[in-house]
Amino acid sequence: MKIYRYPNQENWQELIKRPAFKREEISKIIIEIFSEVEKNDDKALIEFNKKFDSANVENITVSTEEIQNADRLMSNELKQAIQQAKENITKFHASQQPQIEKIETTKGVICWRENRAIEKVGIYIPGGTAPLFSTVLMLAIPAQLASCKEIVLCTPPDKNGNINPAILYTAQICGISKIFKTGGAQAIAAMTLGTESIPNVYKIFGPGNQFVVAAKEYAQNYGVAIDMPAGPSEVLVIADEKAIPAFCAADLLSQAEHGSDSQVIFISTDLKIFNETIEDIEKQIKELPRNEFAQQSLDNSNFILLNTLEEAIEFSNLYAPEHLILALNESEKYIPSIQNAGSVFLGNYSCESAGDYASGTNHTLPTNGFAKNYSGVSLDSFVKKITFQHLSKEGLQNLGKTIEIMAEAEGLFAHKNAVTIRLNQ
Amino acid sequence: MKIYRYPNQENWQELIKRPAFKREEISKIIIEIFSEVEKNDDKALIEFNKKFDSANVENITVSTEEIQNADRLMSNELKQAIQQAKENITKFHASQQPQIEKIETTKGVICWRENRAIEKVGIYIPGGTAPLFSTVLMLAIPAQLASCKEIVLCTPPDKNGNINPAILYTAQICGISKIFKTGGAQAIAAMTLGTESIPNVYKIFGPGNQFVVAAKEYAQNYGVAIDMPAGPSEVLVIADEKAIPAFCAADLLSQAEHGSDSQVIFISTDLKIFNETIEDIEKQIKELPRNEFAQQSLDNSNFILLNTLEEAIEFSNLYAPEHLILALNESEKYIPSIQNAGSVFLGNYSCESAGDYASGTNHTLPTNGFAKNYSGVSLDSFVKKITFQHLSKEGLQNLGKTIEIMAEAEGLFAHKNAVTIRLNQ
Numbered sequence: 066m067k068i069y070r071y072p073n074q075e076n077w078q079e080l081i082k083r084p085a086f087k088r089e090e091i092s093k094i095i096i097e098i099f100s101e102v103e104k105n106d107d108k109a110l111i112e113f114n115k116k117f118d119s120a121n122v123e124n125i126t127v128s129t130e131e132i133q134n135a136d137r138l139m140s141n142e143l144k145q146a147i148q149q150a151k152e153n154i155t156k157f158h159a160s161q162q163p164q165i166e167k168i169e170t171t172k173g174v175i176c177w178r179e180n181r182a183i184e185k186v187g188i189y190i191p192g193g194t195a196p197l198f199s200t201v202l203m204l205a206i207p208a209q210l211a212s213c214k215e216i217v218l219c220t221p222p223d224k225n226g227n228i229n230p231a232i233l234y235t236a237q238i239c240g241i242s243k244i245f246k247t248g249g250a251q252a253i254a255a256m257t258l259g260t261e262s263i264p265n266v267y268k269i270f271g272p273g274n275q276f277v278v279a280a281k282e283y284a285q286n287y288g289v290a291i292d293m294p295a296g297p298s299e300v301l302v303i304a305d306e307k308a309i310p311a312f313c314a315a316d317l318l319s320q321a322e323h324g325s326d327s328q329v330i331f332i333s334t335d336l337k338i339f340n341e342t343i344e345d346i347e348k349q350i351k352e353l354p355r356n357e358f359a360q361q362s363l364d365n366s367n368f369i370l371l372n373t374l375e376e377a378i379e380f381s382n383l384y385a386p387e388h389l390i391l392a393l394n395e396s397e398k399y400i401p402s403i404q405n406a407g408s409v410f411l412g413n414y415s416c417e418s419a420g421d422y423a424s425g426t427n428h429t430l431p432t433n434g435f436a437k438n439y440s441g442v443s444l445d446s447f448v449k450k451i452t453f454q455h456l457s458k459e460g461l462q463n464l465g466k467t468i469e470i471m472a473e474a475e476g477l478f479a480h481k482n483a484v485t486i487r488l489n490q
Numbered sequence: 491m492k493i494y495r496y497p498n499q500e501n502w503q504e505l506i507k508r509p510a511f512k513r514e515e516i517s518k519i520i521i522e523i524f525s526e527v528e529k530n531d532d533k534a535l536i537e538f539n540k541k542f543d544s545a546n547v548e549n550i551t552v553s554t555e556e557i558q559n560a561d562r563l564m565s566n567e568l569k570q571a572i573q574q575a576k577e578n579i580t581k582f583h584a585s586q587q588p589q590i591e592k593i594e595t596t597k598g599v600i601c602w603r604e605n606r607a608i609e610k611v612g613i614y615i616p617g618g619t620a621p622l623f624s625t626v627l628m629l630a631i632p633a634q635l636a637s638c639k640e641i642v643l644c645t646p647p648d649k650n651g652n653i654n655p656a657i658l659y660t661a662q663i664c665g666i667s668k669i670f671k672t673g674g675a676q677a678i679a680a681m682t683l684g685t686e687s688i689p690n691v692y693k694i695f696g697p698g699n700q701f702v703v704a705a706k707e708y709a710q711n712y713g714v715a716i717d718m719p720a721g722p723s724e725v726l727v728i729a730d731e732k733a734i735p736a737f738c739a740a741d742l743l744s745q746a747e748h749g750s751d752s753q754v755i756f757i758s759t760d761l762k763i764f765n766e767t768i769e770d771i772e773k774q775i776k777e778l779p780r781n782e783f784a785q786q787s788l789d790n791s792n793f794i795l796l797n798t799l800e801e802a803i804e805f806s807n808l809y810a811p812e813h814l815i816l817a818l819n820e821s822e823k824y825i826p827s828i829q830n831a832g833s834v835f836l837g838n839y840s841c842e843s844a845g846d847y848a849s850g851t852n853h854t855l856p857t858n859g860f861a862k863n864y865s866g867v868s869l870d871s872f873v874k875k876i877t878f879q880h881l882s883k884e885g886l887q888n889l890g891k892t893i894e895i896m897a898e899a900e901g902l903f904a905h906k907n908a909v910t911i912r913l914n915q
Contacts, residue, residue, distance in 0.1 A: 146895040153595035153889075160593045161603070168585045170578035170850035178586070181829055183863050195900045231899055267863040285719070290863040294710070309915075315908040322904040349911075353904050396880075403876065404606055411880040414912060418905040419881055422896045423889050425595035426877040438608050438692040438715040440875040450865040452851040453825065455836040456844055464578075464848055470571040471847045474656055475620045479744040479778050480843040486740045486774075487839060 066343070066363050070370045080367050081384040083296060083433050084326055091279045095250050099283065102254035107261045113251040118192070120222040120246070126262050127228060127244040135233035147235055150202055150423035157425030158207045161444035173460025180448040183290075185215040185264060187256035188241075189271035189281075192221035192248050196229035197272070203427050203442065204270045205239035211447035216241050217256055217266055221248020249273070253280035257289050268292070270429065270442065292442055296433025299328030300417055301386035303377045304342065306335040308392035309413055313338070314345035316390055317366075318359055319418055325361035328432075330384065331368045332377045339370055378402045385436040388417050407436045461487055491768065491788050495795045505792050506809040508721060508858050509751055516704045520675050524708065527679035532686045538676040543617070545647040545671070551687050552653060552669040560658035572660055575627055575848035582850030583632045586869035598885025605873040608715075610640040610689060612681035613666075614696030614706075617646035617673050621654035622697070628852050628867065629695045630664035636872035641666050642681055642691055646673020674698070675705035682709040693717070695854065695867065717867055721858025724753030725842055726811035728802045729767065731760040733817035734838055738763070739770035741815055742791075743784055744843055750786035753857075755809065756793045757802045764795055803827045810861040813842050832861045886912055 072080065101109045107125055114120045167177040188204045190197055201218070208216045218241050220228055228246060236244055245263050247255055253273075259265030268290040269281055281291045300320035304313050317329050333339040346363070350356050371377050378399055381389055385405035393399065396411040403409055407430030408420055420426045429442035456464070465484045472480035497505065526534045532550055539545045592602040613629045615622055626643070633641045643666050645653055653671060661669055670688050672680055678698075684690030693715040694706055706716045725745035729738050742754050758764040771788065775781050796802050803824055806814055810830035818824065821836040828834055832855030833845055845851045854867035881889070890909045897905035 142895055143899050146892040146899075149596075149889070149892045150896060153599070156595045157593050157601050160591055163588070166585055168582050168850065170581045171574075174578070174844070174849050176582050176850045178868070179825070184829065195902060197900060199896060199900060288719070288859060288863075290860075294713070311911055311915075312908070315904065315911045319902070319904040319908045322902060349904075349907065352907075354901070355903065359904065400604070400878065404609065405874070406876055408877040408879070411878060412882075414883050414886045415879050415881040416886070416908040416912065418893050418897055418902075418908045419599070419886065419889060420877070420879055421893075421905060423892045424599050424879050424881065425593065425601045426879055431874075434713065435715075436874065436876075438713075438874065440873075441877060443603070443875060443877075445870070445875070448865075449830070449856075449861065449863065450868060450870070451828065451831055451861075452833040452845070452866060452868075453836060454833070454840055454845055454849050454851055455822075456840045456849065458839050461839040461841070461844065464574070464844060467571040467574045467848045468843050468846075470567055471575060471624060472843055474568050474571075475622060475624060476779070477620060477744070477747060477843075478780065479740065479747040479774075479784065480846060482774065482777075483737070483740040483744045483841040483843045486736055487841065490734075490736075 066366060066368055068368045071372060072369065077380060077383060080369065083328065091275060095276065095279050095283045098250045098280070099254040099258070102251055102260065103258050110247040110251055110255055110260065113249065114222060114247065117249055118221045119224050120226045122222050122226040122246050125246045127233065127246060132233050132237050132244065135230035135237065138230035139234050143231065144234070147198065147202070147238070151206065151238065153423055153425035154202055154206045155210070158210050158444050162210070171460060171463045173457040174454070174464055176452065176454045178450045178452050181451055182211040182213045182448055183268050184213065185266040186213045186447060187266035187269040188216065188218045189252055189269060189273055189277060190218060190220040190232055191273045191277065192223065196231050198231040198235040199422050199428065200271060201232055201235040201239060203429050205236060205241050207442065207444045208447050209240050210444055213447055215264055215266070216243065217264055218244045219247050219252035219256060219263070222246040250276045250280035253277060253284055257284040257287050272429070292429060292446055293431055293439045294435055297326040297328060298323045299386055299432055300388040300390065301330040301332065301381050301384060302390040302392060303374070303381060304333040304335065304338050304392040305374060305394055306338060307394035308338050310338055310341035310345045312413055313342045313392055314349050316416055317346060318349055318353065320388070321359040321362040322353060322355040323358070325358050327362040329362060329366035330386065332371055332380060334371055334374055334377060336370065343368060374399065381406065385434045387430045387432040387436060390417060405437045407431050407441050491791060491793055493793045496797060497794065502805060502808060505794065508753065516700060517708070520701065520704050520708045523675045524679040524683070527676055527685065528683050535672040535676055535680055535685065538674065539647060539672065542674055543646045544649050545651045547647050547651040547671050550671045552658065552671060557658050557662050557669065560655035560662065563655035564659050568656065569659070572623065572627070576631065576663065578848055578850035579627050579631045580635070583635050583869045587635070596885060596888045598882040599879070599889055601877065601879045603875045603877050606876055607636040607638045607873055608693050609638065610691040611638045611872060612691035612694040613641065613643045614677055614694060614698055614702060615643060615645040615657055616698045616702065617648065621656050623656040623660040624847050624853065625696060626657055626660040626664060628854050630661060630666050632867065632869045633872050634665050635869055638872055640689055640691070641668065642689055643669045644672050644677035644681060644688070647671040675701045678702060678705035678709055682712050682714050697854070717854060717871055718856050718864045719860055722751040722753060723748045724811055724857055725813040725815065726755040726757065726806050726809055727815040727817060728799070728806060729758040729760065729763050729817040730799060730819055731763060732819035733763050735763055735766035735770045737838055737841070738767045738817055739774050741841055742771060743774055743778065745813070746784040746787040746791070747778060747780040748783070750783050752787040754787060754791035755811065757796055757805060759796055759799055759802060761795065768793060799824065806831065810859045812855045812857040812861060815842060830862045832856050832866050
């Protein structure tokens with residue numbers, strides 16, 4: 066834990082630094098994996114399952130039977146929880162469907178936008194220690210709401226060649242039936258290039274390790290879009306004198322447990338709250354099963370005392386956190402000054418895990434400072450907005466002269482002529 | 491001109507092919523240019539001006555005097571035209587500002603999104619034969635509406651070291667004062683890295699040649715976002731028996747004149763309209779100053795007879811054109827079936843040049859098939875959408891159990907504890 070008391074603004078740049086990635090070494094491996102998948106299709110994926118996941122899988126396609134079985138393997142309690150989360154996420158994302166608004170910019174000239182689903186999308190769900198069925202909800206629900214025609218889900222099998230039932234169950238209740246047992250960069254390659262079993266898609270979503278992240282970036286060379294660039298997960302908590310140290314400690318730890326490279330920043334304007342939060346972390350961390358991850362992550366994390374909340378918000382805007390918790394007495398007051406953040410949690414009862422699972426907001430958010438220039442995933446991420454326009458004859462008469470003059474000034478006479486020929490008719 | 495009469499659907503894949511880019515050779519040059527700009531800042535840009543634009547420029551910053559002088563060099567007619575276009579573009583893009591809608595997903599759990607401007611954006615305007623002041627309107631207006639704090643514009647100087655007055659004038663009336671005389675990949679490098687004069691930005695917009703396109707892609711490695719991937723401009727026109735051949739010909743030519751790599755596709759279900767349009771093109775092309783470009787582009791373009799409008803729309807969705815003109819008797823009827831397109835022009839009087847200049851829609855649109863997975867530029871392109879949430883104590887009580895169960899099922903006990911500790915308080 067690195068503690069900074071009232072650091073000068075000149076030194077803030079040092080405090081907002083993220084850990085650096087090593088890219089070059091990875092990119093060679095990614096190119097090899099893409100080439101292998103291009104050459105050997107499903108067979109390549111089966112081999113990679115053996116190599117990287119120690120899994121013997123005859124058929125990478127998850128069978129209908131496997132999906133149906135998942136239902137039996139789930140507790141009713143967990144099914145109900147997933148159901149409530151699904152309802153909230155659906156409610157919030159459905160509200161993002163815009164009304165079509167036709168604008169008459171000049172008399173007879175009507176312009177509007179309409180959403181159209183990206184027809185084929187791919188969802189990647191990492192395997193590993195935690196089965197991220199919550200991410201299935203976060204990506205499959207808006208894909209369904211957007212009416213994407215083909216939704217493909219790839220996730221690595223365990224050593225027995227199985228997929229965690231919670232992932233299969235969640236996919237099923239979200240209407241996804243094309244599920245494939247393949248993970249890592251090879252899954253991204255498969256969704257980019259297509260194989261015998263896996264359809265290629267136009268946009269790929271979902272988190273993953275550095276190989277997955279690099280593979281998604283590489284996929285763009287094939288014309289595939291991706292949800293956003295990525296980095297390790299992060300939270301910034303700002304606490305004033307009304308914050309509750311035990312809550313702040315719990316929130317910081319819930320970020321820290323993600324992995325050793327998770328970023329945690331704590332800012333307080335109150336010395337007592339600052340010290341007590343640190344004490345509470347020491348207490349709470351002992352109880353955590355993943356305390357080793359959490360400790361490594363905390364070792365690299367910054368705990369900062371600042372004089373004013375205005376300074377704290379300024380620091381946060383500079384850092385551009387994925388998650389920002391405002392554990393403040395008047396948290397709403399600071400909303401207008403929030404410039405860069407992925408998702409903001411207001412007050413003492415809005416813990417990050419609410420948004421991670423069930424409040425309704427999306428948990429696929431820009432990390433690594435990308436909150437400066439990217440939004441999190443939303444319904445928008447699964448659609449294109451197409452502009453439409455209709456000019457009546459009168460509309461073109463009202464606007465024609467302007468177009469002719471501008472086209473001529475740009476030296477584009479055929480552009481001008483497309484108007485002239487109509488006006489002269 | 492390549493003519494296809496009632497081609498089989500199996501052969502459509504051949505007809506939707508775009509010309510291929512050579513990437514590898516360019517990327518070396520781009521890396522060198524970025525490294526040169528990183529090392530020598532403004533001095534590098536001054537040298538590149540000499541090398542690539544044969545321009546001797548002492549100061550790359552356009553002076554206030556130069557901007558003011560531009561006003562005097564413009565005809566009143568052109569100023570008025572730009573003004574009308576500006577009003578329409580402003581009206582349409584202002585309508586894209588969403589209302590904040592707070593959603594109570596569970597009692598006591600309130601979620602919403604708010605737009606925040608991307609603070610620092612860069613606009614690239616190409617030089618060359620046509621001074622694209624219309625693109626200044628298309629990018630500067632939404633940047634201003636979004637309230638971007640810093641808007642930087644780069645454009646190459648002519649041989650005398652000057653910028654076209656129409657570009658300066660348009661930038662000025664759109665409130666842009668930071669204008670720099672630098673073009674090509676070096677301009678993109680400067681906006682990515684920053685130099686003594688040019689501030690670095692978070693997102694870069696604007697068209698350009700293949701060096702600019704490659705430089706924008708490369709800029710992403712530095713965490714800079716870009717408007718969209720790019721390729722040569724293109725139009726697809728669908729004409730039925732009520733279309734007017736002279737109008738179709740004029741629209742096809744206005745796309746073809748952009749450059750020899752422009753893509754033009756004409757589809758008709760009516761043999762008479764098909765033949766007459768081809769005849770009209772032969773007639774109209776003779777009158778065009780840029781007829782050499784147009785001819786080269788037409789040589790590579792596809793003219794296709796199909797049996798039904800349903801087939802024509804299906805072909806168009808497969809091609810995913812940047813511009814789609816529906817020169818149809820009942821064009822509105824086909825709107826719901828349009829799946830992939832950048833911008834759609836309905837009926838006989840909605841020529842593409844209306845949208846290129848003045849109707850109000852944006853002309854920065856996805857080309858090269860990217861209309862399958864990208865939207866054109868809009869107000870959205872200049873903002874991030876940040877999610878906010880507020881849970882009251884009651885809200886967390888209503889949702890807490892669900893979060894605890896899900897977090898535990900994912901093996902994330904600190905996530906669970908952030909709820910438990912609050913519920914137990």
